[in-house]
Amino acid sequence: MEYRVLGKTGLRVSSIGMGGIPLQRVSEEEAERIVNLALDQGINFFDSARGYTDSEAKFGLVFRHRRNEAIIATKSMERTREGILQEVEDSLKALQVDYIDLYQLHNVKSLAILEQVLGPEGALRGLQEAKAQGKIRYIGITGHVAEVLEKAITLGEFETVQFPFNAVELGPTEKIIPLAQAHDVGMIVMKPVAGGAIPDKNLALRFLMDYPVASIIPGMDSEDQVLENAAIGRHFVPLNEEETKRLQESIKELGNTFCRRCEYCMPCPQGINIPMVFLLDGYWQRYGLKDWAQERYLAMKVLADECIECGTCASRCPYGLEIPRLIAQVHRRLGRN
Ligand code: SF4
Numbered sequence: 514m515e516y517r518v519l520g521k522t523g524l525r526v527s528s529i530g531m532g533g534i535p536l537q538r539v540s541e542e543e544a545e546r547i548v549n550l551a552l553d554q555g556i557n558f559f560d561s562a563r564g565y566t567d568s569e570a571k572f573g574l575v576f577r578h579r580r581n582e583a584i585i586a587t588k589s590m591e592r593t594r595e596g597i598l599q600e601v602e603d604s605l606k607a608l609q610v611d612y613i614d615l616y617q618l619h620n621v622k623s624l625a626i627l628e629q630v631l632g633p634e635g636a637l638r639g640l641q642e643a644k645a646q647g648k649i650r651y652i653g654i655t656g657h658v659a660e661v662l663e664k665a666i667t668l669g670e671f672e673t674v675q676f677p678f679n680a681v682e683l684g685p686t687e688k689i690i691p692l693a694q695a696h697d698v699g700m701i702v703m704k705p706v707a708g709g710a711i712p713d714k715n716l717a718l719r720f721l722m723d724y725p726v727a728s729i730i731p732g733m734d735s736e737d738q739v740l741e742n743a744a745i746g747r748h749f750v751p752l753n754e755e756e757t758k759r760l761q762e763s764i765k766e767l768g769n770t771f772c773r774r775c776e777y778c779m780p781c782p783q784g785i786n787i788p789m790v791f792l793l794d795g796y797w798q799r800y801g802l803k804d805w806a807q808e809r810y811l812a813m814k815v816l817a818d819e820c821i822e823c824g825t826c827a828s829r830c831p832y833g834l835e836i837p838r839l840i841a842q843v844h845r846r847l848g849r850n
């Protein structure tokens with residue numbers, strides 16, 4: 514397995530790590546087999562979240578026995594000092610460990626939220642306290658909005674940054690990656706196969722490994738997937754010309770139906786969170802997390818059936834998505850009516 518240094522943490526993480534979302538849909542026994550096999554195959558970086566229901570607890574079934582072999586990352590959506598201190602305790606209990614290597618502020622999606630977490634009673638303060646107490650070792654941030662992550666990287670408060678990056682979402686190459694490199698902030702890549710939209714996983718992962726990111730964390734829900742992904746991390750070969758062409762062709766086919774979460778279409782006058790609608794639909798269609806995605810969709814403040822087809826969003830989308838038509842389809846799938 515190829516190991517890379519995770520920025521200023523100095524941790525040596527496997528270039529292919531494991532994302533924890535899919536563990537939610539396998540049994541405890543299957544989860545144990547998958548995580549044990551990943552460790553046996555040299556994967557040492559694991560990323561979970563408080564928000565991934567029983568994912569931390571399933572990881573914990575293995576980590577309680579093999580703590581020293583794993584570099585454990587998790588994250589919380591709590592934004593206050595008090596709230597996140599409780600979340601750290603809950604994570605420690607679920608993961609069955611007495612320290613967590615990396616605790617991240619999960620999905621910080623606006624500058625206002627960033628300001629809140631940095632405030633005197635904000636979540637960053639809580640994580641700093643947990644760090645001083647030895648409960649966590651390093652602090653990171655995750656999100657999808659470039660402007661927020663770029664600002665966070667320059668603050669010097671975060672040792673890692675986690676962002677979506679794949680052959681169809683190349684935004685991070687513009688600023689996030691060079692900035693993180695310049696500030697020695699360790700880079701963790703989520704959504705490496707665009708939520709399952711890129712058909713050839715091997716090409717998708719090797720494409721990313723050519724960038725100076727530390728760990729790429731595809732989700733894995735079977736032992737076959739672990740073997741397949743670990744092999745890519747073990748024998749990294751950059752894409753040749755023919756493979757690059759093949760990858761580009763497959764992306765072209767995604768064409769104007771795949772949302773890259775750039776948010777240029779926002780705001781919607783009806784208050785519909787358009788990228789979130791597409792994100793949840795991706796989980797529904799490609800990750801097999803149907804109940805999970807539907808529950809979150811139905812909990813959104815405004816559902817896609819509030820669309821009045823004004824067309825403002827579609828005229829702003831640089832990828833030509835016919836947003837009103839596409840979100841109406843999503844509503845038919847997830848809207849329960
Ligand atoms: S077309 Fe629908 S989703 Fe798009 S901006 Fe108008 S109301 Fe919002």
Ligand code: SF4
Pocket residue numbers: 771772773774775776777778779787788791829830831832833834836
């Ligand atoms: S502008 Fe298009 S690609 Fe960007 S978030 Fe909106 S729908 Fe997705």
